[in-house]
Amino acid sequence: MISEKISQFYGARFKFKEKEFAVTDCKEKDQKALIYTDKRTFAFYEHELDDFLLEIVFLEAKKETLPAEKAYQAEPVLPSIRAEIVSSNERASRISQKLEDMFDKLSVNPTEEVIKQAKAMQDLSNSIVNVETLKFKFLTAK
Numbered sequence: 001m002i003s004e005k006i007s008q009f010y011g012a013r014f015k016f017k018e019k020e021f022a023v024t025d026c027k028e029k030d031q032k033a034l035i036y037t038d039k040r041t042f043a044f045y046e047h048e049l050d051d052f053l054l055e056i057v058f059l060e061a062k063k064e065t066l067p068a069e070k071a072y073q074a075e076p077v078l079p080s081i082r083a084e085i086v087s088s089n090e091r092a093s094r095i096s097q098k099l100e101d102m103f104d105k106l107s108v109n110p111t112e113e114v115i116k117q118a119k120a121m122q123d124l125s126n127s128i129v130n131v132e133t134l135k136f137k138f139l140t141a142k
Contacts, residue, residue, distance in 0.1 A: 002046045005053070006033045013059040016052075020059065084139065088132055095125055 009026040021037040028034070033049045035042040044052055102118050 002031070002033050002049065003028050005046070005049050006035065008058075009035050014056045015059060016056045084135065088135070091128070092132070095128060099125060 006026045006028060009023045012023045014021055014023070019039065021039055023035060023037050025036040026034060031045065033042075033044045033046070035044075042052070099121060102114075102121050105114055106118055
């Protein structure tokens with residue numbers, strides 16, 4: 001099991017390709033092992049992690065090199081960010097409704113013209129989703 005394999009990395013130091021790494025965090029996400037170190041992040045599927053474990057040498061952990069845990073403190077949401085979130089949600093609701101209307105239109109009367117309109121709406125919706133994703137990443141970046 002992948003979580004058992006990554007558990008041995010908690011607080012560990014290891015040598016890989018003549019470099020020493022100190023693990024700062026590790027977790028499982030999307031069926032991958034993510035190992036965060038002071039120099040880089042490693043990401044492996046379970047079968048890749050087995051090979052990686054054969055290539056590394058664990059070193060004695062030095063407690064003073066491991067970062068202390070910080071208490072999580074929520075930051076207040078700025079009014080401008082809150083307004084952007086509300087605006088995005090309203091926009092998403094309008095787009096969703098229009099897409100549902102087009103779906104209904106297609107199921108009743110799938111003419112060539114309606115299919116072209118649906119394709120155009122799909123392309124526009126994808127573009128809007130991409131822009132909103134970028135906005136979200138920008139707003140959540142630290």
